[in-house]
Amino acid sequence: MAGSILGNRVLRKEDPKFLTSGGKYIEDMNDEPLFAGALHVTYIRSTVAHAKITKIDLSDCKTSPGVVAVFTAQDLGLEEEPSNFNASAKRAHLAIGKVRWVGELIAAVITERPDQGEDAIERAVIDYETLEPLTDVEQAMNSKTLLYEECGTNIVMGTVEMGMPDNTGDDLFKDCEVVVSGRFMNQRVAPCPLEARGSAATWIDGRLHQWISTQHAQGVRGEVAKANKIDAEKIRIITPDVGGGFGAKISAYSEELLLGNISKHLGKPVRWRETRSESMVSLGHGRAQLQYITIGGTKAGRVTAYQLNAIQDSGGWVEVGTVLAPFMTRPMSQGVYDIEKIECRTTSVVTNTTPIVAYRGAGRPEATAAIERAMDLFAAEIGKDPAEVRRMNLIPKFMQTHKTKIGHTYDVGDYGAALDKAMAVAKYSEARAEQAERRKRGDKVQLGIGVSVYVEITGGVDPMQEHAKINVLPNGRAVVYTGTSPHGQGHVTSWAMIASSETGIDIADIDVVWGDTDLVPNGGGTMGSRSLQQGGVAVQKVSIELVDQARKLAAQLLEANESDIVLDKSTGAFHVAGTPSISKSWSDVAKTADAKSGMIHDGIFVANSATFPFGAHIAIVEVDTETGQVKHRRHIACDDAGKVVNPLILDGQIHGGIAQGTAQALLEEFRYDSDGNPLTTNFADYTFISAVELPSIEVIHMETPTFVNPLGVKGIGESGTIGSTPAVQSAVIDAVMHLGVRHIDMPTTPERVWSAIANASA
Amino acid sequence: MFGNDAELNMGGLKMKVSITVNGKTHDGDVEPRTLLVHYIREAVGLTGTNVGCDTSSCGACTIHMNGEAVKSCTILAVQADGASVTTIEGLAKDGVMHPMQTAFMENHGLQCGYCTPGMVMAAIGLLNENPKPTEEEVRLGLEGNLCRCTGYHNIVKSVLAAASAK
Numbered sequence: 049m050a051g052s053i054l055g056n057r058v059l060r061k062e063d064p065k066f067l068t069s070g071g072k073y074i075e076d077m078n079d080e081p082l083f084a085g086a087l088h089v090t091y092i093r094s095t096v097a098h099a100k101i102t103k104i105d106l107s108d109c110k111t112s113p114g115v116v117a118v119f120t121a122q123d124l125g126l127e128e129e130p131s132n133f134n135a136s137a138k139r140a141h142l143a144i145g146k147v148r149w150v151g152e153l154i155a156a157v158i159t160e161r162p163d164q165g166e167d168a169i170e171r172a173v174i175d176y177e178t179l180e181p182l183t184d185v186e187q188a189m190n191s192k193t194l195l196y197e198e199c200g201t202n203i204v205m206g207t208v209e210m211g212m213p214d215n216t217g218d219d220l221f222k223d224c225e226v227v228v229s230g231r232f233m234n235q236r237v238a239p240c241p242l243e244a245r246g247s248a249a250t251w252i253d254g255r256l257h258q259w260i261s262t263q264h265a266q267g268v269r270g271e272v273a274k275a276n277k278i279d280a281e282k283i284r285i286i287t288p289d290v291g292g293g294f295g296a297k298i299s300a301y302s303e304e305l306l307l308g309n310i311s312k313h314l315g316k317p318v319r320w321r322e323t324r325s326e327s328m329v330s331l332g333h334g335r336a337q338l339q340y341i342t343i344g345g346t347k348a349g350r351v352t353a354y355q356l357n358a359i360q361d362s363g364g365w366v367e368v369g370t371v372l373a374p375f376m377t378r379p380m381s382q383g384v385y386d387i388e389k390i391e392c393r394t395t396s397v398v399t400n401t402t403p404i405v406a407y408r409g410a411g412r413p414e415a416t417a418a419i420e421r422a423m424d425l426f427a428a429e430i431g432k433d434p435a436e437v438r439r440m441n442l443i444p445k446f447m448q449t450h451k452t453k454i455g456h457t458y459d460v461g462d463y464g465a466a467l468d469k470a471m472a473v474a475k476y477s478e479a480r481a482e483q484a485e486r487r488k489r490g491d492k493v494q495l496g497i498g499v500s501v502y503v504e505i506t507g508g509v510d511p512m513q514e515h516a517k518i519n520v521l522p523n524g525r526a527v528v529y530t531g532t533s534p535h536g537q538g539h540v541t542s543w544a545m546i547a548s549s550e551t552g553i554d555i556a557d558i559d560v561v562w563g564d565t566d567l568v569p570n571g572g573g574t575m576g577s578r579s580l581q582q583g584g585v586a587v588q589k590v591s592i593e594l595v596d597q598a599r600k601l602a603a604q605l606l607e608a609n610e611s612d613i614v615l616d617k618s619t620g621a622f623h624v625a626g627t628p629s630i631s632k633s634w635s636d637v638a639k640t641a642d643a644k645s646g647m648i649h650d651g652i653f654v655a656n657s658a659t660f661p662f663g664a665h666i667a668i669v670e671v672d673t674e675t676g677q678v679k680h681r682r683h684i685a686c687d688d689a690g691k692v693v694n695p696l697i698l699d700g701q702i703h704g705g706i707a708q709g710t711a712q713a714l715l716e717e718f719r720y721d722s723d724g725n726p727l728t729t730n731f732a733d734y735t736f737i738s739a740v741e742l743p744s745i746e747v748i749h750m751e752t753p754t755f756v757n758p759l760g761v762k763g764i765g766e767s768g769t770i771g772s773t774p775a776v777q778s779a780v781i782d783a784v785m786h787l788g789v790r791h792i793d794m795p796t797t798p799e800r801v802w803s804a805i806a807n808a809s810a
Numbered sequence: 811m812f813g814n815d816a817e818l819n820m821g822g823l824k825m826k827v828s829i830t831v832n833g834k835t836h837d838g839d840v841e842p843r844t845l846l847v848h849y850i851r852e853a854v855g856l857t858g859t860n861v862g863c864d865t866s867s868c869g870a871c872t873i874h875m876n877g878e879a880v881k882s883c884t885i886l887a888v889q890a891d892g893a894s895v896t897t898i899e900g901l902a903k904d905g906v907m908h909p910m911q912t913a914f915m916e917n918h919g920l921q922c923g924y925c926t927p928g929m930v931m932a933a934i935g936l937l938n939e940n941p942k943p944t945e946e947e948v949r950l951g952l953e954g955n956l957c958r959c960t961g962y963h964n965i966v967k968s969v970l971a972a973a974s975a976k
C-alpha cells in the first residue's frame with residue numbers, strides 16, 4: 049500500500065511481534081550482553097507515613113544469602129535536593145532523617161538474584177519516631193505539622209501566591225436568581241500500567257547507559273544527568289518496549305535515578321524491577337483534587353457566574369501533580385460554556401501519601417468534572433433537563449480562535465454539533481421517556497442518563513515542538529526517527545503512514561526509531577496528547593522537505609529540469625511530468641546522495657499553539673436502588689480531534705480513555721487509613737476495571753480540523769477520559785435524583801449509592 | 811530475572827521437573843517455591859508470558875497447561891511436572907498466526923502489548939469451552955484478564971470475530 053493513505057483504517061505494523069513472541073520489555077532483556085553479571089537492586093521502603101528515622105540497622109541484611117552490598121543515603125553520598133516546582137522543598141533519593149509516605153525509599157540492598165533481595169529486606173531494622181500523619185488536604189493545610197519545614201507551610205503552590213486573582217466569594221453571585229454550591233472529591237487513583245517499572249544501568253568507558261520503561265527518554269536523560277552530576281552527553285538512555293504509561297512514566301523516579309550511582313559504586317551493571325505492590329505505592333498517583341464550586345444564573349437556565357476553588361493534593365513530594373491544578377485545571381475551568389463571570393483559584397498541598405503526577409488527562413478531567421457536575425446541580429435546581437441547560441450556555445461554533453473569560457484561547461470549536469450527534473445516537477428523548485416510565489412504576493432498577501460536553505487542551509506542554517529525521521537507505525527503505533515515544537499508541541504505523549503519504553514509499557518499507565538518546569538526541573516524548581500534532585507533523589515536514597531534495601537529485605539522474613520532475617506517490621518513483629515510463633526509484637536517488645548512508649534529512653516542527661479537542665459523551669446506566677449496584681449499559685462518545693490519520697488507532701485511544709474514565713467514576717480509588725497506611729496496594733484490593741463493568745462503546749466520528757498545524761490534527765489520547773468520567777458519574781446520580789439525591793462522590797460504589805439513597809429518603 | 815541459567819538455584823531443596831513447552835521437553839531442577847511463570851521465563855527462556863501483578867489478578871501470565879488456560883503465576887513449576895504447556899510463542903504454525911492472533915491484529919485488540927499474550931491465551935481457552943459465546947459471555951470469560959489500554963472493546967470484538975470465523 050502506498051500513496052495517500054491518511055484517513056484509512058491501516059492495521060498496525062507493530063502487532064505481529066506483540067502477538068507471536070510478545071514485546072521486549074525491560075524484564076525480557078535477559079540476552080542483553082551489557083546486562084551480563086548484573087546485580088539486582090531491591091529497596092527498603094518506609095512502612096510508616098510520617099516519621100523521623102531514629103535508626104537504620106542493616107547488619108542482618110548484609111548477612112542474608114546473596115547480599116553483595118547495602119546502601120543508605122550516606123553510603124551513596126546523597127544530599128537533599130530542591131524540587132523543580134518549589135525550591136524550599138528538599139529531599140534525597142534515599143530518605144535522610146525523615147520519611148513522608150509509606151513506600152518512600154530508605155536504603156538499597158544489592159543481591160546476586162532478585163529473590164534474595166526480597167528475602168534480605170525483611171531483615172532490615174528501621175526505628176521511627178512517628179509524626180502526625182496528614183492524609184487529608186484540608187487537615188494538612190491547617191496543621192502545624194509540616195512535611196517540609198523549610199517551606200514554612202504545607203501549601204507548596206497556589207494561584208494566589210503566584211499573583212493570580214483570588215476568588216471574590218459571594219459577591220460574584222449577587223445578581224444571580226439561582227445559586228448552587230457543591231463540594232466534590234475528585235479522588236486519588238492509581239495509573240496501573242500493566243507493566244510495572246523497571247530499569248538497568250551500567251557504565252561503559254565512563255558513559256552511563258541506562259534502560260528504562262519511560263515515556264520520555266530525552267527528559268529522563270536530563271534527570272539522570274542531574275542525579276549523577278554528569279553532563280547529558282555522558283549518558284545514553286534506551287527505551288525498550290513499554291507496557292503502558294498513562295503519564296506516570298513521564299519522569300524518572302528515585303528508584304531509577306539511583307541506579308547509575310549504585311552501579312558506579314559496585315563497578316557492575318545493576319537491574320531493578322518493582323513488584324506490583326511496590327508500584328502501587330511508589331509509581332505516582334493521579335487526580336486527588338478537592339473542589340468547591342458555586343454556580344449561579346437565571347431561573348430560565350442561563351449560567352452567568354461560576355467559581356471553582358480547587359485544593360490539589362500533591363502527596364508526599366512536590367512533583368508535577370502540584371502544577372497541574374494551576375496550569376491545567378484553572379485554564380480549562382470554564383469548559384465549553386459562555387459564562388460572563390468566572391473565577392478559579394487553586395492551592396496545592398503536600399500530604400503523607402504517594403506523590404501525585406500526571407495521569408491520563410492530568411488536570412483537565414478535574415476541570416471538566418467540576419464544571420459538568422456544577423451544570424448538573426444548576427439544572428436540577430431550576431428543574432430543567434441537563435442537556436438543555438448545557439445547550440443554552442455553550443460557546444457558539446467558532447472556526448477562528450475564541451478567547452475565554454478565564455484567559456485561554458481555544459483554536460476551533462463546535463460544541464453544539466458534538467452534543468447533537470451524541471444525543472441523536474443515544475436516542476436521548478427515548479431514554480428520558482423510559483426513565484420517566486421506570487420512575488412512575490417505582491422500578492427497583494432505575495435508569496440514569498449522564499451528559500458531559502468538554503473541551504480540553506492537547507499539545508500544550510512547552511516547548512510546543514518536535515524533532516524528526518528521515519533516512520532513505522540505498523536499498524530504498526526508509527527509517528523515521530522521532531522524538532515521541534510510543535507505548536501502545538501505534539506511532540510506528542501512523543508515522544509510517546505519514547511518511548509514506550509524502551514519499552510514496554510503502555509503509556512496510558518504513559521503520560520507526562525512538563527512545564534511544566544516541567539515535568534521537570532531541571525529543572519531547574509522548575505525553576499530553578502531543579505526539580501526532582507535533583511529532584507526526586514533524587515527520588510530515590521532514591518528509592516533504594526530503595522529497596524536494598530528492599526531486600533535485602532525480603532531475604540530475606533524468607537529465608531534466610527540477611521543475612519538471614514529479615513524484616508518483618502511488619509507486620514512489622520520480623519521473624518527468626508526462627513521461628512516467630522513464631523513472632528513478634528512491635533507491636536510485638538515495639544512492640546518488642550517498643552510496644553508503646543514503647539520503648538523510650531532519651528538522652523541527654514548531655507549533656504556534658496547543659489545540660483544543662472537544663466532544664460530548666452520554667452514559668446510560670442502570671442502578672439497583674435496593675443494593676446500589678450500578679451497571680453501565682451504553683456509552684456514546686463523540687470526540688472531535690480534528691483530521692483523523694488512522695481511525696483504527698483513533699477508536700482504540702477513545703475506548704481506552706473511556707475505560708479509565710469509567711473506572712474512576714464507578715470503581716477505582718486509592719485509599720489510606722487515618723494513619724496514612726495504604727489500603728489498596730495490589731490488584732486484589734484496588735478495583736481495577738475489567739471487561740465485565742464496561743459496555744461496548746458507541747463512537748461517533750466528528751472532524752473539525754485545526755489551523756494550528758498542516759495536518760489539521762489535535763490530540764486524542766486523553767479526550768476519552770476527560771469526557772467520560774463526568775458523564776458516567778452524572779448518569780449514576782441521575783438514576784436516583786428522583787429519590788432526592790443531588791450528588792455522589794466518585795467512585796460511585798454500591799455502598800455510596802445505597803447510602804446516598806438511604807440518607808436522601810431519611 | 812535469574813539470568814539465562816537453566817538451573818534455578820535458589821538454595822535449599824531442589825526438585826526435578828520435566829515440562830513440555832510448545833512441544834519441546836525441558837528438564838530442570840527447581841526450588842519447590844518456583845512459580846511456573848518463572849520457570850517458563852527464566853529456565854526455558856520464553857519471555858512472551860508476562861507478570862503484571864502479585865495477586866493472581868491480572869492474567870498477563872495466562873498459558874495453556876494440558877490444553878486448559880491457567881494463570882502460570884498460580885501454579886508451581888513442580889505441579890506442572892509432566893505437563894504439556896503452550897505459550898504465546900507456540901501458537902503460530904510455520905509463520906502463520908493462530909486465528910485468535912489474526913483476530914486481535916485485525917480488530918486492534920492490543921495497544922502496549924503487555925496483557926496481550928495472556929489475553930490471547932485466555933481467549934482461546936474461552937472459545938475452547940464455549941465456541942459461540944455472546945458478548946456478555948466473552949466479557950465474563952475474560953474478567954480475570956486485565957488490560958489498561960484498550961478498554962476491552964476491541965478485545966471483545968476480536969474474540970467474537972475469532973468465534974464467528976470458526
